[in-house]
């Protein structure tokens with residue numbers, strides 16, 4: 001077993017994904033199969049390989065500190081929001 | 097039992113750049129809500145963030161200013177959590193490979209020096225701003241993403257601080273250094289510097305750390321000092337009352353001057369950091385870093401110590417003069433012309449500072465002020481050519497209009513009169529006009545001499561040398 005039902009439950013809570021018991025069972029099985037398969041990589045000898053954090057062989061990509069691309073207008077910015085009021089996005093109150 | 101506190105500080109400063117950390121949006125404060133935003137900083141799918149070189153530049157300078165090692169290899173990571181002010185549901189930050197590590201600051205406390213370690217400095221993006229609907233039964237909060245993606249440097253200290261006062265001194269040195277190297281305004285009221293404090297206590301002599309509380313929501317260094325002071329008292333009392341101290345976040349209430357537990361329903365912090373795949377790693381350009389290191393100015397705390405050693409200034413003067421770099425540089429210009437270090441310091445801390453405060457100006461905004469004229473003014477008073485009172489009167493013209501104090505002294509006829517024969521006639525006049533005061537003086541009420549001297553000063557339009565006037569009265573009465 002590469003992953004347990006409790007692990008999946010915990011991760012789903014963190015990710016705000018609700019699952020019923022049937023789904024939990026199914027996803028645990030599927031994730032376990034995937035992770036077991038990926039374990040194959042552990043068989044490789046990586047003693048001489050430097051750790052990497054990026055798959056591209058690129059580094060130090062930066063832009064100048066200049067206002068080249070204009071920002072959105074307030075109307076454009078709010079257009080994709082599910083709920084807005086005035087110039088703001090509107091969300092359920094987060095403190096009590 | 098005696099307890100000691102263990103304090104670590106987490107400081108966030110805004111790196112002052114024109115644009116945000118990963119997009120071209122402006123960082124300008126005070127623009128209408130949700131107008132400094134674009135698909136990148138609002139976390140739309142499919143966008144490509146690119147690091148602002150100036151952020152990296154300023155983060156490296158900040159690291160150098162805090163005596164840190166700059167990492168040869170550094171990267172960004174995603175810190176995952178849900179909160180409405182965070183549009184992507186993760187914050188781009190740095191986890192295991194921050195840009196700068198292992199720094200320190202030396203603080204001076206009651207004459208002895210203490211080294212405070214700096215664990216790390218890393219770059220990250222700020223979150224947005226939430227405005228909560230007021231009133232009972234209100235159900236909504238409003239989000240402004242203008243701040244989202246504004247560049248920050250987070251500076252984490254080692255738990256080396258033991259008193260609220262040490263924390264206060266550490267913060268001042270940190271702020272002054274970052275202002276000297278011009279990477280941040282470090283203005284707590286405007287939100288360009290924020291500070292959280294980790295506080296725990298332990299019995300004196302014990303090595304292990306106690307359970308810590310994280311104290312937030314302080315809006316000035318004094319508030320940080322007070323909040324830590326309160327928190328230490330609270331924890332000691334809790335331990336003495338056999339209560340358990342829990343690891344938690346507490347908010348400082350500035351009105352009640354207490355910390356309050358944030359009993360939040362949030363789950364355990366599990367940020368699941370992983371490398372940000374959209375941003376490529378940074379490899380240090382050693383030559384560039386060495387150039388930046390060479391360009392660092394003399395740091396304010398080092399400068400203050402030099403002022404005390406070389407110019408024999410008291411610590412309070414040295415701290416005050418060096419807290420603003422441009423004031424310190426002006427002081428250094430002035431003492432090139434005149435080596436009465438303390439007198440020059442007094443005039444800068446007195447007349448010049450008062451003028452700047454009154455007009456709400458920075459010294460750099462005084463385009464006509466020159467060190468030559470300022471020193472001339474100090475010398476005129478110091479050598480007794482004009483009275484201190486006349487000096488103060490013409491100070492504003494010297495500071496603001498750049499007038500030559502020698503010239504204005506001539507023009508206005510301000511030269512102090514010290515010649516006894518010239519002053520004598522006025523003294524005689526005053527004696528004649530104030531028989532009552534003279535009578536009182538003769539009866540032994542010598543304090544009236546002050547009044548009499550004042551009368552002479554008035555008649556002489558402030559030019560008579562007060563010491564000479566004093567002497568004449570004493571001789572005559």
Ligand SMILES: [Zn+2]
Nearest residue numbers: 119121134137
């Ligand atoms: Zn943007």
